Every structure is written in C-alpha cells, then in structure tokens.
Amino acid sequence: MPQTVRPSEEVSIADVAARAGVSVATVSRVLNGHTNVRQPTREKVLAAVAVSGYRINELARNLRTAESRLLLTMVPDFGNPFYAAIVRGIDSVARQNGYFMLLCDTGADPLRERSYFDLLRGRRADGAICLDPAAVQKALAEEASALPWVACCEFDPAAGVPYVGIDNHAAAGDVVRYLVGRGHRKIALINSGHGYLYGRQRFEGYRDALVAAGIEAHPAWQIELDSLDYTAGEAAARQLAALGADRPTAVFAVSDTLAIGVINGLRGAALSVPEDVAVVGFDDIAVAAHIDPPLTTVAQPMQELGETAAHLLLKRLREPEAQVAGVLLPHQLILRRSA
Amino acid sequence: MPQTVRPSEEVSIADVAARAGVSVATVSRVLNGHTNVRQPTREKVLAAVAVSGYRINELARNLRTAESRLLLTMVPDFGNPFYAAIVRGIDSVARQNGYFMLLCDTGADPLRERSYFDLLRGRRADGAICLDPAAVQKALAEEASALPWVACCEFDPAAGVPYVGIDNHAAAGDVVRYLVGRGHRKIALINSGHGYLYGRQRFEGYRDALVAAGIEAHPAWQIELDSLDYTAGEAAARQLAALGADRPTAVFAVSDTLAIGVINGLRGAALSVPEDVAVVGFDDIAVAAHIDPPLTTVAQPMQELGETAAHLLLKRLREPEAQVAGVLLPHQLILRRSA
DNA sequence: CTGAAAGCGCTAACAG
DNA sequence: CTGTTAGCGCTTTCAG
Numbered sequence: 001m002p003q004t005v006r007p008s009e010e011v012s013i014a015d016v017a018a019r020a021g022v023s024v025a026t027v028s029r030v031l032n033g034h035t036n037v038r039q040p041t042r043e044k045v046l047a048a049v050a051v052s053g054y055r056i057n058e059l060a061r062n063l064r065t066a067e068s069r070l071l072l073t074m075v076p077d078f079g080n081p082f083y084a085a086i087v088r089g090i091d092s093v094a095r096q097n098g099y100f101m102l103l104c105d106t107g108a109d110p111l112r113e114r115s116y117f118d119l120l121r122g123r124r125a126d127g128a129i130c131l132d133p134a135a136v137q138k139a140l141a142e143e144a145s146a147l148p149w150v151a152c153c154e155f156d157p158a159a160g161v162p163y164v165g166i167d168n169h170a171a172a173g174d175v176v177r178y179l180v181g182r183g184h185r186k187i188a189l190i191n192s193g194h195g196y197l198y199g200r201q202r203f204e205g206y207r208d209a210l211v212a213a214g215i216e217a218h219p220a221w222q223i224e225l226d227s228l229d230y231t232a233g234e235a236a237a238r239q240l241a242a243l244g245a246d247r248p249t250a251v252f253a254v255s256d257t258l259a260i261g262v263i264n265g266l267r268g269a270a271l272s273v274p275e276d277v278a279v280v281g282f283d284d285i286a287v288a289a290h291i292d293p294p295l296t297t298v299a300q301p302m303q304e305l306g307e308t309a310a311h312l313l314l315k316r317l318r319e320p321e322a323q324v325a326g327v328l329l330p331h332q333l334i335l336r337r338s339a
Numbered sequence: 340m341p342q343t344v345r346p347s348e349e350v351s352i353a354d355v356a357a358r359a360g361v362s363v364a365t366v367s368r369v370l371n372g373h374t375n376v377r378q379p380t381r382e383k384v385l386a387a388v389a390v391s392g393y394r395i396n397e398l399a400r401n402l403r404t405a406e407s408r409l410l411l412t413m414v415p416d417f418g419n420p421f422y423a424a425i426v427r428g429i430d431s432v433a434r435q436n437g438y439f440m441l442l443c444d445t446g447a448d449p450l451r452e453r454s455y456f457d458l459l460r461g462r463r464a465d466g467a468i469c470l471d472p473a474a475v476q477k478a479l480a481e482e483a484s485a486l487p488w489v490a491c492c493e494f495d496p497a498a499g500v501p502y503v504g505i506d507n508h509a510a511a512g513d514v515v516r517y518l519v520g521r522g523h524r525k526i527a528l529i530n531s532g533h534g535y536l537y538g539r540q541r542f543e544g545y546r547d548a549l550v551a552a553g554i555e556a557h558p559a560w561q562i563e564l565d566s567l568d569y570t571a572g573e574a575a576a577r578q579l580a581a582l583g584a585d586r587p588t589a590v591f592a593v594s595d596t597l598a599i600g601v602i603n604g605l606r607g608a609a610l611s612v613p614e615d616v617a618v619v620g621f622d623d624i625a626v627a628a629h630i631d632p633p634l635t636t637v638a639q640p641m642q643e644l645g646e647t648a649a650h651l652l653l654k655r656l657r658e659p660e661a662q663v664a665g666v667l668l669p670h671q672l673i674l675r676r677s678a
Numbered sequence: 679c680t681g682a683a684a685g686c687g688c689t690a691a692c693a694g
Numbered sequence: 695c696t697g698t699t700a701g702c703g704c705t706t707t708c709a710g
Binding site: 351367399402 | 704
C-alpha cells in the first residue's frame, strides 16, 4: 500500500471540505467562483480555507483541466534590448489573460529550440511564440505545424504559421530612399547573415531601392555578419573604412546594436558621423536616442509586436480551427543626427 | 458518467502498454530509465512508443511527483541589459539541471511580486530567484521565508534569506578613491532612490570614502532618482550642469544606463567628458564600452551572479534544512575614457 | 522481472 | 443548492 509522504502541513481540498462540513465539490465550486452555492455555505468554506491556510494545488488543477496556463516565448538572445521590449509586450497581455510566460533563450540554436518545443508536446506550456530565425523555425515547421504557436518578427508568410512583423522590404527601401534623397550614392548594407529571413527581406528592399534609383552597389559595401553585437558592427566599420576611395558615404545597419558599433568603429578610424559617413540603424532601442550622435533609425513598434503576437496565440488557443492571418505593423523612420 | 473529451489522437501510457502487451508500470519503468526491465520487453515498449507517437504528459507526472521543474525568476525590469545578463546565467544552470525558467517582470511592484510568489504556493514553480528591491522583498519576508527562494543582487544579510551579490559599499568606495586620486574633490552621486538596498549601500560607501578623504560633499551633488532610465540620467546631468560654480567635476552614477544618460545630458549642456566632468558608471553592460567616450565603470560578474543564485536555489531545494550562507562575488573597476 | 492497484489533488457530470 | 463519484495520466508500492 502506497503511503502518503506529504509533510503534515500540506492541506488539501478534502481537509477543507471536512473542516467546513461540506463536500469537496462544494469547496471546488466556491474556489472557482461558481454562483450556485448558498451564501452561508460559501462563508463556511471560505472560513475553513482561511483558518487552514489552504492553497490550491495548481498542478492537480492543471492535470484535470489539461492546461498549464503557461505561454512559452523563445528568443534568440535576450541580451538584445530589442527583444526585451517585445517580451514585455507579450508578458503584459499574457498576464491580463491569466497566463504566465515561460521565457527561453535559444541562442538561435535549432537543438535548443527543439527541446523547448517539447514543453508544448509535454503539455507544460499551452502555446508558444517564436522569435527565432526562420531557418530554425523551418526545421520544426512540418512536424510542429499542428502545435499551437505563432511567429513574431521572423516569419515566412508561406509557412502557414500565424505571424506578426513589419514590412522589412519597405522599411529598407525607406532608408535607402531617404539616404539617396540626401545625396548619397555609395550606400553600404551591414546585414545579419544566414538564417534570418528579415535579413533577406531587408537586403532585397535595399537592392530594389538602389536599382530603382539607378545606383549600382559596390560588392564590398555589402557585409554579412553572423552576430548583432556591438563588436561585430565595429569590425564591419573598420572593414569599410579601409576601402579608401571606395569607402561608402552612408551605412545602413540592420540593427541598432550593429549601428552603434559601426559609429564607434568609424570614430576609431577617425571618420566622423554623419559628416564623413552617415549611419542608419534599425529597431529604435532605448539607447539609440542617447548616444552621440543620436541614431537615425527605423522604429519597430516593439511593445505592440509582442502584444499582437500574444493575442494571435491566445486566439489560436481559443479557436484552434480558425484560420489566423499574418499581420504587418507599421514601421517608422526616425530622423536624428547620425544620418 | 463523465465522458472523455480528449481528441482521439491523444495517446496515453495505457495505450502504449496495450499496444506493447505489457502493463503501464512497465512502460513507466522504461520511460524513466529504470534498469529492472528485460531487454526484449524494453524493446517492445520502445517500439510501441515510436509507432504510436506517444509523448509523456508532464502535467500528470508533475502532479504525481509533486514538482514542476520550473524555476521562477523575478526581475524589476528586463529592459535593463544588466538583468538580461544575469538572467542568462540563471537560465544556463537551470537548464543544466533539468529545470526551465519562468521569467517575470515585476516592475518593482510589490503587488505583482506577490502574485508571482503565488506560483510557488500553488506548486507551479519549485523555487524562485528574486532580483527585486529589498523593500519589495521585505513585505514578503515573514510569510514567505519558508518558501524556497533566494535573493540576487538585492539582499538584506539580516533577512535570513540566502543571497548572492557584491560588496556595494566597497565598490562605491573604490570609485570615490579612484576619483579622489585623480584630483577630484567635487564628486556627485546619482543614485536610484528609495527601495533599493544597493542604493543605500553605495551611498554609504561613497559617503564614507569621502569622509575618509576629508572631503565634504555639497548636498546638491547627491541626487536621488526613481528610475534607471537614460532619460533620468540626462535630467540629473542638466540639474548638475545648472549649478554653475558649484558644479561637480566628477559624477558617479549607480548604473550604466544612468551614466550614459548623464554623458548625453552633459553634452547637451556643452560640457565635455571627461575634460569638464568625469563620469563613472556601474555594472559594465555591453554598450558601455562602445559609446563615446567609453565608460569607466564598476563591472559586476553578471553571468556568475545569476549562476550562483541558481546554484544556491538548487541547493536549497535539494537540502531544505541546510543553512545556506550569503555569498559576495568580486567586482572590478574598469578604467576607460570617461573618467 | 512484471503486473495490479492505489492514489497525487482536483473538476465536473450526474443524481438527488 | 449540494453530495457522490469517476477519472485526468502518471509513478510506485506490493505481490507474485
């Protein structure tokens, strides 16, 4: 016969029922705010709860109701302030809807992402929001398409997964057109490499806008990085500065962290911004407005991106059958002094 | 009679057992890697698992084993890169030990923190790491001291809660002594206000070092803020710049975000750093090295702070009775160009 | 080495 | 309005 090993202080719903002189069903009813309980009975129960110090065991409730009330959020790097703002948006609507957020840093590693997705399969999370590179998502797409998840920022409209993001192609075009309007014709692109779909979209926006302006880009002006670190931006800037006569007069970096690194790298090469080289970033993270020179950048509605992702997911949980379309939020070019 | 509403595709351990022609107990044994199962039997089970596409329901396991394998982390603001680095440290050791991390942003709000602590009470998390202001923690101290949690960065040695942090008093003293050594006698302190214990500790370190150097501080040089935003730092800088002849020649800000704001504010007042005013920050967040001028600051071992906190908590979970002492990690003054 | 069976603590039919 | 009872899906004695 299995024995109960719980410490004596653990009080269960049955204890409360006994103390109140009612059934466990009644206790459950008042706990869950059902209305069909007489007032005196309700009070008896509440009193018993109070004196016994009872706390509901949500693990048991979770099993019974078959939900964990947890939303999983996967980010490639929560050291990047860009993600922090989005995560805050997710968190706020999750909480408003009675969910908590399980935050995981995948480091853009497919294996780690896979193991996090197992949280869904094991019912430990009810749904997931994925901010990982599309390449990483893709590996999962087939087998995971039935799982309740949505994509945020990184998305492949063709993947059949609900998503929210911005029009990266247009945004990159806006930047190039602005720069061209200011007289620049030698415009570099510092891009995050490989897996990121937004990288490709922004590259295409950059290329198309250049073509439309009748400008041919020097191959050396297009740099692919495998990191969004400040340091990576610095290295890219040095590389560009070394071009001598072929040096670009403007640089478009696909992330503010990169752009800040670029500015610093340019400074190290005795080039001043924006006089010698104009610099435009992307994201509009908090620090962008507070450096020297203040960064001209494309603002993404970060908080709203997160909120929308959470709403999309919640909707998918409520109506599993409903077809949820992808949504694109507006971006905005913020003019400051760096370009 | 209650009916089973689970979709037909949901397969349970009983289905696997039936398919393999064994009992659920045996399936469970195989799943949990128990050794007392004959090889042929094990293979039958594994085969049945594979063909049925069975995934263990961790909610059920959690109820049975009475643990959630989740660690709760509460931060006052995950927009601050300082916290991001710590959180990464926590996450890495949590994962190494088979736990996932539930990350919550309390906004330094006692009510929200309380509600998060309820996750512990409801067994949805096995333990917690709290980075909130001591004042917020204190409200919980009495009733929550029995709960398995540890404090990180913010700690009251007298509270009886295991903690990890740095010696803030000494660190602030180091900054002041360095500044005095460079000839400064008019040293301002820009502090986070109110609740934060580290604020008080750093203030005392600042004050004591000043006294030891025989310097009397002008009251106007001590500014209390209720935010660590860049903007808050900027406002403080303007305030200091307006002092005219009484203007300090050095500023010690208790956070890098504040310090970056200060530098920007000073620049707005046409004061240059470090020539007119030297600026020292605290934390050594990633961007600190990449602004102009690069920030002199006190580095905290952020990753290690998080890792240690997680280890402390894990130890407390394993040995509930053991007395865990507080631990102080070394800090380091990083000299760059801002001071 | 394997199986039967007793729950973990809770919710929700169903019957009264 | 309230109680009885059957599980949710799993782990773990205890017997054989």
